[in-house]
Amino acid sequence: MNCNFCGILNTLESNETYIGDLEFGVLLLNVNQSFKGRCLYISKQHINLENLENLESHLYLSCNKEILYVMKKLKILFNAELVNLALLGNKEKHMHWHLIPRYRNDTNKNNPPWPNKEKILNKDEFHSLILLIKNNINRGEEIDREYSVPTRS
Numbered sequence: 001m002n003c004n005f006c007g008i009l010n011t012l013e014s015n016e017t018y019i020g021d022l023e024f025g026v027l028l029l030n031v032n033q034s035f036k037g038r039c040l041y042i043s044k045q046h047i048n049l050e051n052l053e054n055l056e057s058h059l060y061l062s063c064n065k066e067i068l069y070v071m072k073k074l075k076i077l078f079n080a081e082l083v084n085l086a087l088l089g090n091k092e093k094h095m096h097w098h099l100i101p102r103y104r105n106d107t108n109k110n111n112p113p114w115p116n117k118e119k120i121l122n123k124d125e126f127h128s129l130i131l132l133i134k135n136n137i138n139r140g141e142e143i144d145r146e147y148s149v150p151t152r153s
Helices: 003-010 049-054 057-077 123-134 141-146
Strands: 017-019 023-027 039-043 084-085 097-104
Touching: 003 039, 017 049, 017 123, 023 057, 023 123, 039 057, 057 097, 057 123
Parallel strands: none
Antiparallel strands: 017 023, 023 039, 039 097, 084 097
């Protein structure tokens, strides 16, 4: 299997975009920061988006629980109006989400975030942004408690 995202997962220690691990996925800072705080969440398990309908619901719900947690943190951290979520699979088939903070002064407000002019930060700005997010994303009880899935008795 030749999966770019599995390759990324196997080399996280040397990946300059790596923010941190959650239980079911990892968080990376997108190189394109046209929307400040734009991140990528990649599931730790290789799940082919072409077969998403066959995925066990608990795994999908667990990933979504982490996405909601990160989304909330990004919204607060960057004072974003909302955070767009995109699960596409057009190019990369490994299950992943784009988390894209949106702001009141967006140049393409009320439209999808694509296309948009690319913004590449210098190395120091990029590293500072990673540290800012990393210091505000804490894996633990907060995710489980706040986004628990009700069970039937």
